[in-house]
Amino acid sequence: MCEALKNKYQLFEEIGRGQFGTIFRCFHPISNEFYACKIIDKRLLADSTDRECLENESKYMTLLSPHPNIVRIFDVFENEDFLSMVIELCEPNTLFDRIVNRPLPEREAASIAKQLLEAIVHSHRLGVAHRDIKPDNVLFDSRNNLKLADFGSAEWFGDGRNMSGVVGTPYYVAPEVLMGRDYNEKVDVWSCGVILYIMLAGIPPFYGDSASEIFESVLRANLRFPSRLFRSISPTAKDLLRKMISRDPSRRLSAEQALRHPWFLSGGVATDQT
Structure with a gap:
């Protein structure tokens, strides 16, 4: 996990899990707002296609934010092993x-x-x-x-x-x-x-x-x-x-x-x- 992420946000319970990462509820003390934090373990990425998908997600979400009908991205943190995206917190049901x-x-x-x-x-x-x-x-x-x-x-x-x-x-x-x-x-x-x-x-x-x-x-x-x-x-x-x-x-x-x-x-x- 990125130290910069832990310094800026407080992580709480897991609210979702995927093939390469886990989503946690997180809190930003300065804004007093809750968000979702998607933490992806880059060591689990099998090939270049997986890495490209990872790069695309943060790149295109940043380009498209903000829009009232697209999940907004607020922060991106990355180190050698992990990429973390702080995004809008949504309801659990799709x-x-x-x-x-x-x-x-x-x-x-x-x-x-x-x-x-x-x-x-x-x-x-x-x-x-x-x-x-x-x-x-x-x-x-x-x-x-x-x-x-x-x-x-x-x-x-x-x-x-x-x-x-x-x-x-x-x-x-x-x-x-x-x-x-x-x-x-x-x-x-x-x-x-x-x-x-x-x-x-x-x-x-x-x-x-x-x-x-x-x-x-x-x-x-x-x-x-x-x-x-x-x-x-x-x-x-x-x-x-x-x-x-x-x-x-x-x-x-x-x-x-x-x-x-x-x-x-x-x-x-x-x-x-x-």
Whole structure:
């Protein structure tokens, strides 16, 4: 652990654990505020890819902070063995915990999707694609504001370059990523669309019994709206889903276009953040 970290913050109980690091609740006596401290043991990083993800997370979170819908980073400490990031303290339950086996009303799904798209639009305007948007990486603060987290797989495209490399999570990864082609930032819109589908239907649009079967289903991209699940879902919501989960990236909405879709403006759907 970095001495500079211990000199500035008081560490308390463990609140999370990952493959390479541990998250603690911490306190800053001068500001009288609590934060989360993610301490990563660099000795556990297996290869250059892991080290690159570690560098990306702090670099891109710093670039994108502050934004009301992105987890904010406040301090970074590093020595030979550890990298520590002091970040915004969020609630323990993720979006995954909220939606597992439970569809949400359109009003609630719209509020969450709007905040997630606000985070994506901000990232894309600054030339950063997240590339691993999934419910596990969507957090909430104590006021129930959405916070997009985990930028370890993020990539820079701000100079107009396309991206490459298979990254992401089976249910949420865009088909062009799996095809091994170059792709653009609209892979994030696809992932957001899949999350919206799950929020409304309670199940993913593409699924299988194994990762390979899920990938095959994603590549087919046969988007359906089973009547038993979508009977009460508005036509406007389904129109937005079709345009976000479009197999052809050139036909897929950008994050800004998705945010301007009539579903977010339609009567009876609350989209204001609280």
